[in-house]
Amino acid sequence: MRKQILALTALVALGANAQEYNKWSIDVNGGVNKPTVGFTSGYATKTPNLWTLNGGVRYMFNNKFGLRLAGGYDKIEEGKNSPKFNSNIWNVNLQAVANVGRVLSFEDWTRDLGLLLHSGVGVGQLKGDNFSKADNLGFFTFGLTPQIRLSNRVSLLLDGSVYLYARQNRTFDGNAVTTKRGFQGTNFTGTIGLQVALGRNLVHADWYSQAASDSQLAERVAKAENTVAELAKRLENKEDKMVDTNSNRVPDEVENYINEKYGSLASNQAAPAPAAPATNYSGQSARELIEKGYINVYFDLGSATPQVSSLWAVDFVANYLKQNSGASLNVAGYADQEGSVKFNQKLSARRAEAIKKLLTNRGVSASQLSTEGKGVDKTSNVKSANVRQLARRVTFEVK
Template sequence: MKKSLLLLMTFLCFSLTTNAQKKDKKNKAPLDLIAAEPDKELTGETFNRWSLEAEFGTAKGSKPYTDGYYANNPGKFFGGVQINHYGIGARYMFSPKFGVKANLNVDNLQEQNNSGSPAFQMQHHQFSGEGVVNLTRLFDIQKQAGRFGLLFHLGFQISRMTPQMGPQDKTEWNGGLVGGIAPQFRILNNVSAFLDVTVNSNVRQHYNWDGTTFSDGKNNLTGSLFRTSLGISVALGKGKMHGDWAIIQDKNDAKLDSLNNRIGEIEELMNDSDKDGVPDYLDAEQNSIAGVAVDTKGRMVDKNNNGVPDDLEKYVNNTISNNNTATTSAATENAVLQLINDGYIAVYFDTAKSNPNSASASNIGFILNYLKSNPSRTVDITGYADEIGGTAYNNKLSGDRAQAVKAILTRAGISESRITITPRGEDDSVDKQSDWARRLVRKAVFKVK
């Protein structure tokens, strides 16, 4: 039986390794690359539920023994190591947290060399069916654990004890509980190594582990057996990774994430960047001047269509009137000129873009109307960038922005000779960490001469 298990384990490992190599060649990815990058998050409902396992290690019956018999060598720490356990099994996970497993085990119990115990040999065959809990998923620490995992298993077992030495030659069937814990380490996406520590308890046992004493049927013994084994587990299925490690998003979590994203989008749409009372998603002119009346689409009101918002005209007229100065076209022009040169009329840009955003069209139109009404005037266009990005990149970007505004004005009929551009690079006058503050310095401003 032991030789058969060894042959089966060897064939299983060889077949699984060959299959993994074929899959890697098919995907044109070498095994070492997959092993080096196994931590890519895999989302979705598909994950491998089946796995085959093969293991070997040491098994020791702890009690009962006939007086004078024992398995450990008292002169060695932990009694030394004796490879006398072999097993194969299969596991199926109903969910990433819970599953079942079945194992077939063979243990060959005997005294250790130089232990001082009389010679004995007990062959122990066992079949177990157990429930499995993935503790890393149960406690939701799989991301922190990374390649490591931890399984707990507990269930029932049926075993057969057959003494190989001594006067007793009766085979006995018994049963009981079996449970253990298995730390595991993922080698490849579907291949892992594990260390399993298992405790077996026989509730109906009449042989001592040395096989030299058999109690009568009325005197049931309680037997204990401990195993420590190393093994390899290979997942089967179409998924890219076993469910022990695949990042699987719960359907309810997906719904919550989608809802949170929608709420975030609504909040962003309801922003009012120019504080004119019109949300950005309805605002056709998101750079309106503070205090200037706007219509329902956020556009500054200009009933006479002269390119100057009505509130600005009113402000200019009142200012001139309060100073007891005659209302003349020259005075109005000086007031408008001051607004332009003081930066109230500016063109704004999105991140890393050299073309003005659509909300700046009215401000470019304002400058266009002014230059057409004053053909003797020239204008300097100065471009700026925020602090995101390298200095050289931002210097070029600021120049490109000024050039883009110049191109619009020249195509609209303003002579190129009347326009001068100046790139000023980064404007560091605002908080670099504030998205809204950075929007205010991605701009081009005008100075009319």
């Protein structure tokens, strides 16, 4: 275990975010509509009409662009001082979706607000009490959908859309069209609804921001450099005082420390065990590193599988516990502040259990270990992505 290992671990935790995102989602929405063009003279509609209902399934090719297949229903009734009518429009449509929030880098100033732009084409049927048969429609539609993230999987949608109807042979009130033109009818809709992300990953594409650019990453690494160097120096100083656990021999560079602690020793001779407690200097040093929080295992966002660059910490703890059979540790899991409290509590417990399993697989007695999921690391700064990455960890508490 050397300075380079610590530096690599910290830089991976700060600079790497290899998480994937969910590309599929479903949504259900309800609201009102207001047709403005497409009526016989003397006819008018309510302002607004109840109801407009629609739902769809969306697939994102990446975190900026996707397609949505949807269907909807609009109920249109007569307004004040209008002859009575009752009409309905059913439709299916295919729309292209642009995630304006990611295109414009909303993540630079908010984590929970988004904006979608959508447009597409569809077909529908207009029918009602005054219709002898249904009128088949074609239409073009476009609109904006502000989003509010309620959790990593659920979002609140507020949508405003415009429908421009072509091939319309009947007015919305059921009479024959007398004036032919490109778009015969116009309908405005406003809805509110919920979107649910589908998939195994933690976040949907709508909320996933791309990895930082080279210049941004360089800036982040530069800010972390001092911290990494200090941690590496502190760990190296502690490490230099440890006995080589493979040979139980004292390295040359710790001879002075051992001489001061236990009396004069010849260079590279085995260190005598202290009379009490019945442990060697290596165990005492390892315990000190663990107690002061230098030994941690780090995880990717939403994952209970440790980063490969952190597995040295598992081996370190396993060696300590096997050489000190009377020692016991509490394996404490933490999560960052992404996601709900309930999700993070379960995730932190899963991380602790995963590390306990790795330790027992390395020959550690289960009786030396307990686990605890401590949920969100409340010492981390939710506004700092770097600190949130370092919060996703398992640490060890000497009992």
